[in-house]
Amino acid sequence: MSHTLAIIKPDAVGAGKAGAILAHLEHAGFKVRALRLTTMDAKQAGAFYAVHEGRPFYAELVEFMTSGPVMPMVLEADGAVAKLRDTIGATDPAEAADGTVRKLFAESKGRNAIHASDSDENAAIEIGFFFSAHERLRL
Numbered sequence: 001m002s003h004t005l006a007i008i009k010p011d012a013v014g015a016g017k018a019g020a021i022l023a024h025l026e027h028a029g030f031k032v033r034a035l036r037l038t039t040m041d042a043k044q045a046g047a048f049y050a051v052h053e054g055r056p057f058y059a060e061l062v063e064f065m066t067s068g069p070v071m072p073m074v075l076e077a078d079g080a081v082a083k084l085r086d087t088i089g090a091t092d093p094a095e096a097a098d099g100t101v102r103k104l105f106a107e108s109k110g111r112n113a114i115h116a117s118d119s120d121e122n123a124a125i126e127i128g129f130f131f132s133a134h135e136r137l138r139l
Contacts, residue, residue: 003033003136004080005126006088007115010068013037017105018071021114024101025075028087033137034074036130040066048129057110064110072130081123084116 006025008018026032040048045065052058077083089100091112096103106113117123127136 001076001078002080002120002123003074003076003127004084004117004120004123005115005130006073006075006084006117008071008073009111009113009115010064010070011107011111012105012113013071014068017113021101021105022071022073024104025084025087028083030075030077030080030084030087032073033076034127034131034135035071036073037069037071038130039069042066048126060110074127074131074136081117081120085118088114088116 008021012018012021022032022035042062045062046053049058049061049065052061075084087101089096089102091102092109093102093106093112094109096106101114102112117126
């Protein structure tokens, strides 16, 4: 089993879709190993998305991620990173496959409901950003 990070973003939390997204992820076979509801300030969001600093969408992304509560979570499954990325679908919900999180719950490419780690290495870094080792369930 491996782990990955998902974040239900402010658009989905604010629209009351977090529970449905979480249920969708569990139905897809993920086990939740850590979860919290929190808000990020600009410094935290800027640090989390530092890899995108300098890109045209960076400031807008930081502003969006600080616009309301987010729900970061550690998910466990075989091949968790790839499985989650398949489960959530393309960044643009118009291009996402039917039945994926973004096709079902996202508003637009910019308000796309969920973040998912893009590699095992980044998953480990991103998990550590939100959760200490003792906060993650080991079963």
